[in-house]
Amino acid sequence: MNTFVIEGGRPLSGTITVAGNKNAALPMLAATLLTDEPVRLENVPDIRDVRTMLALLDDLGVAVEATGKNRWTLAARAVRHTAPPDELAQEMRASFVLVGPLLARYGRAEMPTPGGDRIGRRPLDTHIAAFEALGATVEVRPNRYILQAPGGLRGADIFLDEMSVMATENAIMAASLAAGTSVLRNAASEPHVQDLCHLIVRMGGQIEGIGTNTLCIEGQSQLHGTGATVGPDYLEVGSFIALAAMTGGHLLIQQARPEEHRVTAVAYGRLGVRWECRSDDIFVPADQALIVEDGLHDAIPKIHDAPWPGFPADLTSIALVLATQARGTILIHEWMYENRLYWVDRLISMGGRVIVCDPHRAVVVGPARLYGQVVTSPDIRAGMALLIAALAAEGRSLIHNAQQIDRGYENIDARLRALGAQIERV
Incomplete structure (x- = not known):
């Protein structure tokens, strides 16, 4: 079984090129x-x-x-x-x-x-x-x-x-x-x-x-x-934007097709995340103030998935982890798949303040201080969400079953090391 060993709590900065979708x-x-x-x-x-x-x-x-x-x-x-x-x-x-x-x-x-x-x-x-x-x-x-x-x-x-x-x-x-x-x-x-x-x-x-x-x-x-030519993976782009925002680093994401990320800009924007479009690239500035936008009439704001051009279901796990670092309360509504949130107990063990309402909905209260933990990756997207959480957390984390992440992210450990991450595969 592959395991990632991560020393978190460091800003990740630099340039990364998006892999094929x-x-x-x-x-x-x-x-x-x-x-x-x-x-x-x-x-x-x-x-x-x-x-x-x-x-x-x-x-x-x-x-x-x-x-x-x-x-x-x-x-x-x-x-x-x-x-x-x-x-x-x-x-x-x-x-x-x-x-x-x-x-x-x-x-x-x-x-x-x-x-x-x-x-x-x-x-x-x-x-x-x-x-x-x-x-x-x-x-x-x-x-x-x-x-x-x-x-x-x-x-x-x-x-x-x-x-x-x-x-x-x-x-x-x-x-x-x-x-x-x-x-x-x-x-x-x-x-x-x-x-x-x-x-x-x-x-x-x-x-x-x-x-x-x-x-x-x-x-x-x-x-x-x-x-x-296989087009760039917009799910990688959404993952890398969250990675930069959570760790506080600045990140230039090359070959990102910015036009494919309008709905992600709306969803992540509810958490205070901003970025710049530079031709075919996206630049995420460092040290962003992550604050949940207020909903109308004091309603809890929401991020929910939908068929394209709606917010991608494969990014709901990433959005949930990102929300743990934003000041305020937000509802993550995964209405397409009833088991997408079943990994959240691992995030809670790291210090995330998440209330799972039912198989489709979770309320996240932030910001939460995340700590290193031993967890297991259940699937591609939850695994990547846990990896991002570990990179932002204080201390050492072990992510078992890392081969699940390999199913969707090319050479992810080496690419993260190039940004300054302390991550090893054992």
């Missing part, structure tokens, strides 16, 4: 199954989940070649089967995004129930409904899904019953090789969904409405190879 890289890697020609991807983050996806594709028969730092070329010329091995597929939920391209190109896909972070119920009903609308038959067995479309998929008008990111991505890839036109309504529109759409367009696909909640996809008989 793992939530874009994973479906973009899966999309290479849509053609037998090589697809070149750059800025692919070197993280555990990406390595798992590459291993899954290699097992299927995709030729996988590393062509440089964060660069990969993949060619699905000789796919051997359409049933990824259970032990790999169950390592992460994103393995299910292979179903769309496998079904579209080969007419069959078989997948176990995927794994991933245990942040609440995340059923696959929306995926299955979309595949059935496109003409697939679905057999649901205990812990296994078998999907078939021996005659190919056909275009359809599909209304997703929830703005599921991965269901949207699966439907996009399946529809890109379906016969006819598909309209995807109530689609997710996150930056990583847009990156996937742009890749498919570069491969010869036709998609209208990119960045909106309605996509019109004209199915093609085949797609071709291309090259693309």
Whole structure:
């Protein structure tokens, strides 16, 4: 088991470059199954989940070649089967995004129930409904899904019953090789969904409405190879902004796409956090006065997540930790996942003053003096939140199960050391 050992209480300052977005890289890697020609991807983050996806594709028969730092070329010329091995597929939920391209190109896909972070119920009903609308038959067995479309998929008008990111991505890839036109309504529109759409367009696909909640996809008989760059991870940016604000350092975040952080500016702004946009970079000044903004009519102000362009659910854990250092009281409302807050007892053990109201809501009273503690990372985002708390806390902290953080943050310990953090992996 990997463990981070952190000596906290030091301002972290300097320059950090944002890594590629793992939530874009994973479906973009899966999309290479849509053609037998090589697809070149750059800025692919070197993280555990990406390595798992590459291993899954290699097992299927995709030729996988590393062509440089964060660069990969993949060619699905000789796919051997359409049933990824259970032990790999169950390592992460994103393995299910292979179903769309496998079904579209080969007419069959078989997948176990995927794994991933245990942040609440995340059923696959929306995926299955979309595949059935496109003409697939679905057999649901205990812990296994078998999907078939021996005659190919056909275009359809599909209304997703929830703005599921991965269901949207699966439907996009399946529809890109379906016969006819598909309209995807109530689609997710996150930056990583847009990156996937742009890749498919570069491969010869036709998609209208990119960045909106309605996509019109004209199915093609085949797609071709291309090259693309994975966009920056806006969740890393949100994490690094909180890191600088909590430790009191100044931080220049390069390749941050500031336009993607308007809603984060609103949410973090309720805690007194400010930053400057400098072309494609974000600069967070040092020693910010973190004060919770007053709500109207003496109401407790709130930060809550929502589908894009709302505040990202994956940043609610980060916002909760950040709130412990702001003077005042604020409600963190995580309405999308009922288990997202189940790690808060670890933060309380470090000195955080947090009242968990129910599985979706927590009230944070700050500022709290945080102290080093021994904790365990339960998932990617809670793990990063605990890491930020440890870096701001007085004394030594140990974070066990650090490999969970590695699933979403590339080489995070070395990058933090470059900012002045005292962090070691044992």
